[in-house]
Amino acid sequence: MAAVRALLLLAFLPLLLLLQPAAEASSEAQHLIDARASIIDPTGALAGWGAGAATADRASPCRWARVSCAANTSTAPAVVGLQLSRLALAGRFPASLCALRSLERLDLSLNDLVGPLPACLAALPALTHLNLAGNNFSGEVPRSWGARFRSLAALNLVQNLLTGEFPEFLADISGLQELQLAYNLFAPSPFPEKLVGLAGLRVLFMANCSLNGTIPSSIGKLQNLVNLDLSSNNLSGEIPPSIGNLSSLEQIELFSNQLSGGIPVGLGGLKNLRSLDFSMNRLTGEIPEDLFLAPRLDSVHMYQNNLSGPLPATLATAPSLSDLRIFQNQLSGPLPPEFGKNCPLNFLDTSDNRLSGPIPATLCASGKLEQLMLLDNQYEGAIPVELGQCRTLMRVRLQSNRLSGVVPPEFWGLPSVYLLELRDNALSGTVDPSIGGAKNMSKMLLQGNKFTGALPAELGNLYSLQEFKASNNGFSGSLPQSIANLSLLYNLDLSNNSLSGEIPRDFGKLKKLSQLDLSSNHLTGIIPPELGEINEMNMLDLSNNELSGQVPAQLQNLRLTHFNISYNKLSGVLPAFFSGLQYRDSFLGNPGLCAGFCQSNGNSYAKHRTMIKSVVSILIASAIILFVGITWFGYKCRMYKMSAAESDDGKSSWVLTSFHRVDFTERDIVNSLDENNVIGQGGAGKVYKVVVGPQGEAMAVKKLWPSGVASKRIDTFEAEVATLSKVRHKNIVKLACSITNRVCRLLVYEYMPNGSLGDMLHSAKGKILDWPMRYKIAVNAAEGLSYLHHDCQPPIIHRDVKSNNILLDAEYGAKVADFGVAKTIGEGPATMSIIAGSCGYIAPGELVLPKYAYTLHVTEKSDIYSFGVVILELVTGKKPMALEIGEMDLVTWVSTTIEQSGMESVLDQTLAEDFKDDMCKVLKIAMLCVCNLPINRPPMRSVVKMLLEVKADSKQKVKAAPPAI
Template sequence: MDMLARMAAGLCVGRVLMLLCFSLSVVSASEGDEVQLLLKLKSVLETPSTAGVFSSWRAGDDKCGFTGIVCNSDGFVTEIDLSRKGLAGTLPFDSICSLGSLQKIDLGDNLLHGNVAADLRNCTSLKYLDLGFNSFSGKVPDLSTLSGLDFLNLNNSGFSGVFPWKSLENMTDLGFLSLGDNPFDVTSPFPMEVIKLEKLNWLYLTNCSIRGQIPEGIGNLTLLENLELSDNELSGEIPRSIARLGQLWQLELYNNSLTGKLPLWFGNLTRLMNFDASHNRLGGDLSEIRFLTSLASLQLFENQLTGEIPEELGELKNLTELSLYSNRLTGSLPPKLGSLADFNYIDVSDNSFTGSIPPDMCKNGEMTDLLMLDNRLTGTIPATYASCSSLTRLRLSNNSLSGAVPAGIWGLPNLTIIDLAANRLEGSIASDIRMGKSLAQLLLSDNRFSGELPEAMSEASSLVSIQLSLNGFVGKIPSTIGNLTKLNTLDLNGNLFSSSIPESIGSCVALADVNLSNNSLTGEIPDSIGNLPTLNSLNLSNNELSGVIPSSLALLKLSLLDLSNNRLTGPIPDSLSIEAYHDSFDGNPGLCSQRLKQFQPCISSSQATTHLGVILSCFFAGIFLLLIVFAITMYLKFRKKSNSLKSVNSLWRPDSWNMKPYRVLSFTQREIIDHVRTENLIGRGGSGNVYKVVLGNGKELAVKHIWASSSGSLRSHRSSLAILSKKSTGTPEYDAEVAALSSIRHVNVVKLYCSITSEDSHLLVYEYLPNGSVWDRLHESQKMEMGWDVRYEIALGAARGLEYLHHGCARPIIHRDVKSSNILLDEEWKPRIADFGLAKIVQPGPGGNWTHAIAGTLGYIAPEYAYTMKINEKSDVYSFGVVLMELVTGRRPIESEFGENEDIVRWVRGNTSSEKPLLDLVDANIPDTLKEDAVEVLRIAILCTANLPTVRPSMRMVVQMLEEAEPISLKNVLVDKVGENSQQTEEKQQNTKPSS
C-alpha cells in the first residue's frame, strides 16, 4: 500500500509538473505573440520622422519597456499610449485587439487616417479609448461590444456617416464621452441613449449634427461636471431639469436656435464657472444669473435678452469675462463690476445701457478689452483706466460720454484701438500718444475735441487709421506726419485746421484714403501727393487752397477726387478732365480746361488776338454742322421706324449721347457705339441685348444695351438691367446707386467701365468674361465637366465677392439676384459677381430697406419674401446657398424630378431627413475621392438656406467656412510645395528626412 501510495503521489506530482510546464509554455508563447503584434503596429506607423518614438521597440527586448507600453504584473500589455507623437497611417486593429489584456488605447492628437475597421469591436477588455484629433474617414464602427468603457474620446477625428448611438446602451460605466466636431452626414435627434449613462461626468457633443430639443432627462445625469452641446441645431427651451446638475462647472450651448427664458431654478448651479449660450434666440431677463456665485465667464451675446444686469454681478469674486453684446438690455451697469476679480474682458455693445462706466474693472491690472459701443452711456471715462497698461482695445463709440479723455489713455503701451467716435467728448489729444507704440486705429470723429494735434502723434508709428472728422481741432497738420509709413486712412474732415498741407504727407506710402475737406487749409497742394502709390480717394474740397493743380496728380488712379470750392488756378490736367471727375473742380473760378465744358478753355497770350476770329469761324461752322446733323437725324429716324433695331450706331449723334466713365478709359464712346451691331450680338434676355466689342487694340468688352420707349417705360420686361435702365432717367436715387456700384473695386466683382446714355437708349460697358456663366457651364449647351477643385474655387471666389458687397463697402450693397447665371468666369475660371440691376444699397435707420416687388429669380428667392417685403443681406446668403447646391449636385434649382412646387433646397432637405447619405447627392461627375470635400460645401449650403434669416450665417462666416473646407487636393498642392522647400533645405544641411 505504501508503495502504491508513493507511486500514486509521484504520478500526481508528475502530472502537476507537466501541467505547470505546459502552462509556462503557453505564457511564453503568448508573450512572444504580443511582441510580434506590437512590432506589426510599429511597421505600420513608423516613419523617418517618428523613428525616435519606436527606437525602443526592438525584437528580443522586453516589450514592457517599449515607449508608450504598460504591462500588468503578469507581463501582459494593458496600455498603449502613443498620443501626440505625430503618427501617421492606418491602424491595424486586427493586431491591436489581439492583445487580450489591453485596457487602454490612447492614440489621440496624431495624423492617423483611413477607416477604423470593425475589428475594433474585438477589444472587449477596453476601459479607455482615445482616437480624438486625427484624420480618419468613413463611419464609426459598431462599438456595442466595448461595454466596459469608462472613457471614450472620438472628438475631431474626421468621422462621417451616422454615429451608432445604439452602441452606447451597454456602456453603463462610461464617465467621459466626447464625440464632437465630426462631420456626421445626417442630423439626428438628441440621442436618448446618452440620457441613460448616469455615471457621465463629461459630455462633449459640440458640432455633432444633433437637432431638436434637449430632453428633460438630461437632469438625470447628476454627476455631470461639463456639458457642451454647442454648434448644433438644437431648438426649444433649455429644460428646467438642467437645474438638477449641481456638479456642473461648465455649460456650453452657443450657436443653436434655443428660445425662451433661462429656466427657473437655473441659479441652483452654484458651482457653474463657465456659461456660454451665445448666438441663440434666448429672451427674458438675467435674474437667475445673480445666484451663480462661482461664475467666471458669462457669454450670452447675440440673443434677445431684456431687462437689467443684476446688481449681484458686481459682487462676483471670480468673474473675469462678460460678453452680452447684441441684446436688448437696459439700465445701468453694476458699479462694482469686475472690481473683485482679475477682470479681463467685457463686451456689452449694441444694447441700451445707460449710466456711467464702472470705474474699477481694471483694478487688478488684467483687463484687455473694454467694449461698450452703441449704447446710451453718459458721464466721463473714469481716470482709473489711464493706468490700465494691459488694455488692448478701448471701444466706446456711439454713446453720450462727455468730458476730457484721461491723458494716460492716449499712451497705453498695448492699446491697438481707441474708438471714441460719436460722443460728446472734449479736450485735446495729449502728447502721451507718443508712447502708444501699438496704436493702430485712432477713431475720434463726431465729438467736441479741440486744440492742436501734437507733433508727438507721429511717433505712434503703428497708426493705420486716423479719423478725427467733425471736431474742433485747430492749427496745422503736424509736419512730421510723414513718419507714419503704415497710415492707410487720414480723415480730418470738418475741423478748423489752417496753414498748409505738409509736403511730408507724400512719405505716408500706404495711404489709400485722404479726406481733409471742410477746413481752412491754405497754400498749394503738395506735389508729393501724386507719389502715393496706393491712393484711391482724395478729398480736399471746401478749403482755401491756391496755386495750380500739381501735374503729379494726373498719375493717380482715383475712384474719388474732390478739389471743389478752393482758390485753385491754371489748367486742369488733361488726364483729370474726364467725366468721372465732372464735379471735382467746381467752385474754383480760376481754373481752365480744354475738355470740361463748365470751365473756360485755356488760351495762351498769342492765341488771345485771334480768339474772336476763331469764335466767329466756329459759330458759322457750327451752324453748318447742325444743318448736316439735322438732315442725318431725320434720315436715321426714318430708318429706325422701318427697322426697329439694326444697331445702336444708327442713332449716333455726338451731342445726343452722354458717357459717364467710372474707371480710366482707353476708348471713346464712338468706338463702343460703332461696334454695337447685330453681327456682334452674343446674348439676348429680358434685360436687353448683350454685344461683344473688340477694340482696335484687341481689348474685349461686353456692352449691355437697353432701349427705353418715348414714354420712359422699357420695352423689355421687368428684370435686373431693365430696372437699372429705367432709373437712368436721372433720378437722385439712380445717381446715388450707380455712383456707389461704379466705385466697387474687387477681383470677384465684374468691372463696370462706363455708362453711355441717350434719350431713349442706355449702354453699360463691362469687362468681357470669355468663359460665360456658371449656369452655362453646369446646365446649358456649354456644359463641361468641371473638376471639384474648379467648382470650389468658383464657390470661394463668388463668396468673397458677396462678402465685399455686404461688409466691405461704406454702405452694404444687397445684390438681390444672386444666381449661377450672374456669376461669370474669366479666362482662368475665376468668378465675377455680375448684373447689379436689382441691387439695393442698405439705407441707414428704420424703414429704409423695404421693397414693393419680389426681386430675384424663381428657385433662388428666399422664403421670407412670401410674408415680408423687407430685405437684408441674408436674402443674398440664401440665394448663394442655392448656387452652392448647384455646384455640388450639378442640378438646376428647379427640376421636374423634384416634384410639383419643389426646388433644390427642399430636395436636399428631403433627402437629408430621410437619412440618405449626403454623398449620394453629389454630382456623379465628381470623383469619389473628392466627394467628401463636396459634402463639406453642401453642409454650408444647407446652413445658408435655412428658413429663418437669423439662422443663416453672414457672408463673412460663409467665406470662413469655405476656406476651412478647402479640398484635400488643394491642400496637398500646398503641402507638396512646402515639402519640396523643406526637403531642399534639409538636403543642404545633409540631414534629409522624407516628408510625412
C-alpha cells in the same frame, strides 16, 4: 520509462516557464509591427518599432516609443497603452491592434485615419479609454459596441465623418464616464434620453450632432456630470430648471441652438460652475438675480438673444468673473456702480443693448481688464479717470453712446491699446500730448465728437498707427509735420474740422497711404506735388478748403477711384490727364482753373496768339466730333442690322434673364459699361462697376471675353449660368441676372465694395485685416465652399479657388466669387482639358501631361487644397508665389520652415501676439488641406467645423478636450 519522462519534464519545467513570457512578448511585438506596416507613417514616428538587430530588442515592445506596459508577476509585461496622437498617421484602422488583449488605453486622435470604425475593439476585455477624435472615420458607429463594450469608461469620437442614426445604444455601456461624439454628421434625431441612465457620466460632449427637440428635464439625474456641451445643434424649448440640480457641473455649453424662454433660476447654487454659454439662442426675460452668486463662475456668454430688463445687482459681487459677453440683447438700465471691484474682470462686451448710466470707475480695479466693448448703447457721462490707470487695456470700443466731457489725459497714452474707438459721442477737450505713449496704437477713431484744439506733435510717435480718423470735430491749428513719421498709416481722415495752414510736403513720405481726406477745413497754400509720389493712394479729397496755385502735374501718377479738389482757389491750366469725364466733378468751384489754355492779360500779341489758339482748338475739336459722329453712326448701323437679323419679333437683341428681383433694365446696364468704370480684369473678362436703378444701387458687371464658336459658346454659357443661378448662400456672391445677345455675354453680380481678399491682403491695405477679421474671412469662405460641395444638387467644384476670387463686403465679410470655370460634379472625377486653377494653388501631382495637351484631374479635393493655400496666405501674410520665399511655392516654404524653425516662425509678424495660439491652430487646419494625398484632405464640411472649433477654444474655457492617455 514513464518515470524517466516524468523526471525530464520536471527538469525542463522552469525553462518552459521562462520561455512562455518571452513568447507572449514576441507575439505582442509582432502585432505592433503588423499595425505599423498597415498604416501610412509619413513622419516616421513609429520607425523604431521592431528596429534593431537583436532579437531581444524586437521582442521587447515595452521599450518602444509611445508604448506603455504593465508588469505582471505571472507573465511578461503586457502592452496596456498606446499614445499615437498627432502623428499624421493615415490609412485605415490597423486591425492587428485588436489582438492586444491587455490593452487599456488607445489614443489615435488627431490623425488622418479613414474608413469605418473597427468593430473588433469591442472584443478587448480590458479597454477603458478609447480616443479616435479628429480623424476621418466614416459610416455608422458599430452597434456591437453597445452590446460588448463592458469595460469602457471614456469614448471620444469627436470631429470625424460619422453618419447614420445617433448611436443611442452606447447608453448600454453602463460604466461609461465620458461620452464625446461632437462634430459628426449624424442624422437629425431627438436628444437621446436613454443617456440619462448612465449614472456615472462626467463628460457629455455632443455639440454639432444634429440633435433636435427639447432637452429632457430628466437630465437632472446625471449628478456626476462635470461638463455638459450640447452646443451647435437644433434644440428648442426651454432650458430645463433641473440643470440647477447638477451640483458637480463646471461647464454648461448650450450656445447656437433654438432655445427659448427664460434662463432658469437656481444656477447660482452650482458651487463648481466655472463656465456658462447660452449665446446665440432665442432666450427672453431677465437675467436671474442668483446667477452671479455661483462662487467660481469665471465666464458668462449670453450674447445674441432677446434678454431684457436690468442687469442683476449681484453682478457687482461676483467673485470670480473675468469674462462677460452679453452683446446684442435688449438689456437696459445701468451697470452696477461697483462692477469690477470684486472680480478679476478681463473681458467685457455689452454692445448693442439699451444700457445707460455712467461707465463704472471700478471696471479695472483688479488691474486685469484687456477688452472693453461698450458700443451702441446709451451710456452717458465722462470716461472715468480710473480707466486712465488701466495699463492692461488693449482694445477699447466706446462708440455710439452719449459720452461727454474731457477724456482723461492718461487715457490717451495707455501703452497696450491697439484699438481706440470713441466715435459718435459728445466728447470734448483736446487730444492730450500723452498720446505719444500709446506705442501699440494701430487704429484711432475719434470722428463725430466735439474735440477742439490743435492735434499734438506727439502723434508722430505712434509708429504702429495704421488708421486715424478724426472727422467732424472742431480741431484747429496746423497739421502736425510729425504725422509724416507714420510709415504704416494707410487711412487719414481729418475732414470737417477747422484746420488751417499748409499741407506738409513731407506727407509724401507716407508711402502706405491709400486714403487721404482733408476736406472741409481752412487749409491754405499749394497742393504738395509730393502727394503724387504715394503710389498706393486711391482716394484723395482736399475739397472745400482755401488751397491755391496750380494742380500739380505729379497727381497724374496716381490711380484714384475718388478724387475731389473742388471749392478751393486753384488756378492755371489743368493737367491733360484730368480732362476725362470721370473727373468732371473733381474741380468744381475753382474759377481760376482752365482746361487746354487760359486767357492772357498781356499785350495784343498775346491776345492774338490766344485767338489763334482758340480757332485751332475749335477746328480740332470740330474734326474730332465729326470723326466720332461718323464712327458712331457706322456702329449704330451695324448694331441695327445685327439686331434686325437676331430679332424675329422686332424686340431688342439684348436678353435679360433675372435670378433675383432687379430694379433696372438691360439697357441701364449696357449703357453704363464705360471704360472709366472698369474695376478689374482677369482671364474671363472685364469687370465694371455700374450704378443703376431708382435707388442708385451699385452692381458689378462682368463682360466675358468672346471665345470659340458663337452658338456653342452661348449654349455652354447658358448651361453654366443655369447651374450658378440656383446657388443661394450668404457666402456666395449673388448673381442677379445675365444679359446676352449674339456677340456679348454679361453677368451682373452684387457689388462688393472692399474688393478681393488678394488685393486687400497683399497691398498696403493688408494692415486693415487684423487676425479676427482674417479668421472671419476664412470661416465665411469655408462655409461658402462647403455649401457648393455638400449642399448643392449636383455638387459644384469651383476649380479656381484663390484669394482674388474671395470678395469682401462693406463689413469685410467674405463671399466666394468667379465661377468662370466651375463645373458640377458628375459620377466620377472631372477631367478638364484646360489648365483650371492658378499658379501656386494647384496641388502637386494633379497636373499631368498627356500626349497632346495638359489635363487637370479635378475633384472637390482640388478646391480643398486651393483653400488651404488661401488659409496659409491669411496666416503668413505672404503670396502663393513671392520673391521673398525664393523659387518655392507657399506650401513648400511653410512646410520647410516649420520643420526647421517651428510653427510660430511662419506667422505674420504684423499681427498681435495675443492671437498666436489661434493662428497656429488655423495653420494646422491649412496643413491638413494641403496634404499631397487627396484622400487625406478633410472635406469642406469638416474644415468648417475645425475652424469653428478654433473660435470655441479661444473662449479660454475648460472645453471638453480629448482626455490624456
